[in-house]
Amino acid sequence: MRIEKCYxxxxxxxxxxxxxFVRNDCKSFRFCRSxxxxxxxxxxxxxxxxxxxxxxxxxxxxxxxxxxxxxEKRRNIPVKYNRELWSKTMVAMKKVEVIKTKRQxxxxxxxxxxxxxxxxxxxxxxxxxxxxxxxxxxxGQAKQLEDKMVQKLAEDVHMDE
Amino acid sequence: xALYNFKKIMVVPTAKxxxxxxxxxxxxKTPTVVHKHYQIHxxxxxxxxxxxxxxxxxxxxxxxxxxxxxxxxxxxxFYADLMNVLYDKDHYKxxxxxxxxxxxxxxxxxxxxxxxxxxxxxxxxxKQLKRAALGRMCTxxxxxxxxxxxxxxxxxxxxxxxxxxxxxxxxxxxxxxxVGKSSFINKVTRADVEVQPYAFTTKSLxxxxxxxxxxxxxxxxxxxxxxxxxEERNTIEMQAITALAxxxxxxxxxxxxxxxCGHTLSQQLELFNNIRPLxxxxxxxxxxxxxxxxxxxxxSEENQKVFADLTAEGVTVIETSALTDEGxxxxxxxxxxxxLTHRVDTKMKSKKVHDVLNRLHLAVxxxxxxxxxxxxxxxxxxxxxxxxxxxxxxxxxxxxLEVELGEDYTLDLQKYWDLMNPEEKEDKIPEIWEGHNIAxxxxxxxxxxxxxxxxxxxxxEKAGEYDSExxxxxxxxxxxxxxxxxxxEKRKLKILASKEKDKQGPRIPRTAKKVWRERLWxxxxxIWVWT
Numbered sequence: 001m002r003i004e005k006c007y008x009x010x011x012x013x014x015x016x017x018x019x020x021f022v023r024n025d026c027k028s029f030r031f032c033r034s035x036x037x038x039x040x041x042x043x044x045x046x047x048x049x050x051x052x053x054x055x056x057x058x059x060x061x062x063x064x065x066x067x068x069x070x071x072e073k074r075r076n077i078p079v080k081y082n083r084e085l086w087s088k089t090m091v092a093m094k095k096v097e098v099i100k101t102k103r104q105x106x107x108x109x110x111x112x113x114x115x116x117x118x119x120x121x122x123x124x125x126x127x128x129x130x131x132x133x134x135x136x137x138x139x140g141q142a143k144q145l146e147d148k149m150v151q152k153l154a155e156d157v158h159m160d161e
Numbered sequence: 162x163a164l165y166n167f168k169k170i171m172v173v174p175t176a177k178x179x180x181x182x183x184x185x186x187x188x189x190k191t192p193t194v195v196h197k198h199y200q201i202h203x204x205x206x207x208x209x210x211x212x213x214x215x216x217x218x219x220x221x222x223x224x225x226x227x228x229x230x231x232x233x234x235x236x237x238x239f240y241a242d243l244m245n246v247l248y249d250k251d252h253y254k255x256x257x258x259x260x261x262x263x264x265x266x267x268x269x270x271x272x273x274x275x276x277x278x279x280x281x282x283x284x285x286x287x288k289q290l291k292r293a294a295l296g297r298m299c300t301x302x303x304x305x306x307x308x309x310x311x312x313x314x315x316x317x318x319x320x321x322x323x324x325x326x327x328x329x330x331x332x333x334x335x336x337x338x339x340v341g342k343s344s345f346i347n348k349v350t351r352a353d354v355e356v357q358p359y360a361f362t363t364k365s366l367x368x369x370x371x372x373x374x375x376x377x378x379x380x381x382x383x384x385x386x387x388x389x390x391x392e393e394r395n396t397i398e399m400q401a402i403t404a405l406a407x408x409x410x411x412x413x414x415x416x417x418x419x420x421x422c423g424h425t426l427s428q429q430l431e432l433f434n435n436i437r438p439l440x441x442x443x444x445x446x447x448x449x450x451x452x453x454x455x456x457x458x459x460x461s462e463e464n465q466k467v468f469a470d471l472t473a474e475g476v477t478v479i480e481t482s483a484l485t486d487e488g489x490x491x492x493x494x495x496x497x498x499x500x501l502t503h504r505v506d507t508k509m510k511s512k513k514v515h516d517v518l519n520r521l522h523l524a525v526x527x528x529x530x531x532x533x534x535x536x537x538x539x540x541x542x543x544x545x546x547x548x549x550x551x552x553x554x555x556x557x558x559x560x561x562l563e564v565e566l567g568e569d570y571t572l573d574l575q576k577y578w579d580l581m582n583p584e585e586k587e588d589k590i591p592e593i594w595e596g597h598n599i600a601x602x603x604x605x606x607x608x609x610x611x612x613x614x615x616x617x618x619x620x621x622e623k624a625g626e627y628d629s630e631x632x633x634x635x636x637x638x639x640x641x642x643x644x645x646x647x648x649x650e651k652r653k654l655k656i657l658a659s660k661e662k663d664k665q666g667p668r669i670p671r672t673a674k675k676v677w678r679e680r681l682w683x684x685x686x687x688i689w690v691w692t
Binding site: 002003012068071072073074075079080083085089092106113120123127133 | 580585591596613617
């Protein structure tokens with residue numbers, strides 16, 4: 001019993017779910033649900049359909065090259081059962097999973113950092129350009145302006161004299 | 162002209178069908194439209210074509226029948242004789258002769274009417290001539306109804322005859338009815354001949370095939386023959402006689418020792434002597450069948466003398482029982498060997514042998530030193546052979562286990578696994594964990610790799626990759642953000658407000674229909690009432 005991967009969206013297909021299509025050249029395609037199946041029949045390219053994992057990986061939106069991802073690999077020649085090996089594998093598997101998720105999350109956060117900076121810059125420029133929509137140019141500076149004007153007048157008077 | 166393939170004869174249609182077939186073919190395959198005002202040569206040509214077409218069809222079909230049916234002179238005498246017995250040579254030849262005559266008559270009719278048609282001067286006359294021609298041809302064929310029916314029956318029966326090759330190695334079984342010939346053939350070959358307690362269960366020849374010494378052998382089962390002179394024999398017995406007469410085979414004369422067939426041993430002996438001439442030049446074996454019921458030694462003195470006489474004359478007598486398989490193998494090997502030697506002898510005497518003899522050479526390896534080299538049989542083979550003879554069950558089969566447990570049985574192939582630690586054979590192996598296949602992770606070096614990975618992870622953590630980077634933003638930044646959000650809100654409100662301004666006043670919507678002024682004027686009273 002295996003959990004297969006959907007050909008279109010790369011989601012896990014559990015036994016008893018989904019559909020399999022076998023082509024005349026003996027290549028078989030598994031689909032997790034009819035959405036993927038219908039998209040496949042429409043000859044859509046999963047690498048160009050934005051919601052699929054294939055697109056995300058090929059467009060660099062998810063972690064692709066990493067050591068932690070090399071642990072889960074389909075082997076063509078199965079290893080003979082050995083209780084010790086299997087129990088070690090189970091332990092290792094759980095640890096690897098933890099590390100893998102951490103790394104994947106970190107990758108995404110790093111990718112989104114740039115967006116944060118852009119946001120900051122946009123805010124600053126917005127404020128600079130359009131502050132007049134909420135604040136009058138000299139609001140809250142009445143006292144200051146008055147003092148300045150008084151000073152200026154005083155100077156002028158001085159000049160005249 | 163099918164020699165031994167009587168199955169390829171074309172179906173002979175009945176007279177009525179034949180006529181219908183040909184006439185409808187004429188109707189379909191020749192042009193159908195002709196008018197009075199056509200030129201006369203065109204009309205003539207049209208009708209001549211129809212007559213010739215019909216004649217051609219009849220001719221073709223009848224010729225095919227004549228060629229398909231085998232000529233009794235051209236096929237092997239065995240088949241010729243068999244067909245004579247079954248279908249009566251004269252009747253057969255007559256039927257085919259009639260067909261031939263009919264063919265010629267049809268040709269003549271067509272020729273005459275075509276000649277007459279040249280002088281037809283109107284559409285009506287030509288049409289009548291064509292009608293007459295076709296009618297005559299069909300009448301000729303109607304008269305052949307009997308012949309056609311007979312030939313169809315012959316064809317059907319012929320296609321069902323067993324394919325007996327007269328030239329290959331054959332064993333022929335003969336004897337009184339009910340002595341056990343069909344049981345013997347059922348035992349020795351894969352044939353499935355009916356075996357019943359009444360006489361003349363087998364009514365025709367049956368063939369079975371068996372293998373011996375890497376060669377294919379035919380075994381021919383015949384209907385039983387009774388003891389009367391040749392002239393009084395009926396069709397069924399004649400088939401057996403024909404087979405005896407023409408097939409070069411080994412003859413197995415079957416006698417019933419227990420006299421269950423209803424005839425005494427002396428009667429059987431009489432028959433044997435009567436058909437003795439047919440056994441000339443053929444290896445002969447007498448089978449004393451049904452020996453499970455009564456053995457020769459249990460017979461009376463005179464009867465035993467019968468068999469003693471036979472053996473004294475040089476005829477091999479073998480006791481058999483088709484029921485218990487006693488002696489069946491013996492008979493088989495004996496008959497086959499004798500027939501083979503007989504055939505080889507005949508071949509040696511004939512002229513063809515010399516071509517082959519030049520090419521035959523038995524090579525024997527020359528001795529290169531005086532060392533003895535006996536055949537070597539490994540010990541394991543000897544032990545196994547001994548084990549086979551004692552016939553003890555080696556180990557408990559799955560089937561035995563299944564039968565024992567009945568409903569609780571489940572096929573458990575894990576117990577046959579070849580593992581390093583056999584105690585682990587009954588483990589339940591986990592396959593899936595949280596959406597991952599465990600088999601994908603299994604690797605003898607997984608612990609090493611895991612260690613490396615963990616070290617790497619530590620290094621990364623130390624380098625500060627995983628630090629949460631919540632920059633504490635200074636006051637200024639926070640204020641700027643707040644102002645920016647306010648600005649954005651204000652802008653949106655302004656946009657909405659400007660959208661709500663009604664710059665152009667009330668406007669008729671697009672979906673409203675145009676109304677003619679006239680109509681409005683005419684309806685002013687109605688509008689006045691409703692408003």
